[in-house]
Amino acid sequence: MSQAGGAAEQKQAMDAVYAFHRHIYDFTRKFYLFGRDRLIAQLAPPPNGSVLEVGCGTARNLIVAARRWPDARFYGFDISEAMLETARKSVAGAGLGDRITLAQGDAGSFDVETLFGLAQVDRAFMSYTLSMIPPWQEAIERGAACLAPGGSLHIVDFGQYERLPGWARRLHFKSLNDFHVFPRRELPAVLKRVAEAEGLGLDFTPLHRGYAWSAALRRA
Template structure:
């Protein structure tokens, strides 16, 4: 098992049982990101850093015809995700696999090399080599596919004391907002001929971003 997997397993061995209950109050923007996927019948969706499977259950209900896949480095979190799929009656619809976000083999794990949609929700802020994870996410996009991100933002519009306190609190859980996430995504997308839409929410508390091919007519948009 990799060092990253061991670290995440230690962190979430007990936390995973209360993770969704506690995180719903501050992991803002996840449902908006899910709504933006527009994953119709037959569309493949991979969530990198799927954790307890909360988003995958939401995805399955929002897009009943989509093919869903979840990746996480932690076996503990994947155990919770598998249990969540079973409770929701989704075990046959959602494939789960263990892998490092920076170097996973999607063909070996899921039987396919590319996905129409890739989503990363509040995971890049927990992955030290987050740029490598971002690159890998773009690498597994199918032609015409789109990458959807939601994570902690720079918080420029938040009151100074609140922002400082939030950062200290997040650091206690090994979470580091990636203030240059937008710039990194723009640069990596430009290298691949993709366009970016990057927005902040809640006075900069959260950032939502989408990278997709340019529209043939407008230069923006997506599949």
């Protein structure tokens, strides 16, 4: 299957999943998507810096980040047009249309210049995105490659429940899989590979006994 064909199928699948769930997404996800606001607090973009969210969904994170860091410019894209419809309404309702720019794009093949006219970005982040997209390794590679000097890529996603009961892992992972969400066991190894290939520093932190994993790739 071609890359374009795979992206089209992914878009169709995500639109189908979120045609209804986008309306209750933010309310329900706040109960188990832990670490998102911790990630936003750590962004600390430079004055007039650019911040990109890969897989922005409803734009909840972009809105929180734009309020937290008022001197930065924010950009987000998602493959699902259904989610972007909700995101555009949310951004407009928050009065942040002049600081948040949205576009439709594929996380596995995105280019910030094509999407937003940017050569590089100062900060990029992926919040519970990698467990939802098939080309998740390519998304990390492209996110790292688009960083400006001094830039950083921040990630939070489901971990592997390393220090939690096995029954809890099985039960939660089953419920996640039903919504096409697959926690990435290989994430630490992939982050290490990308960091070495790009000459980046890597910080990796398990959260809540392995419920979530947090990481940052930093360019000197």
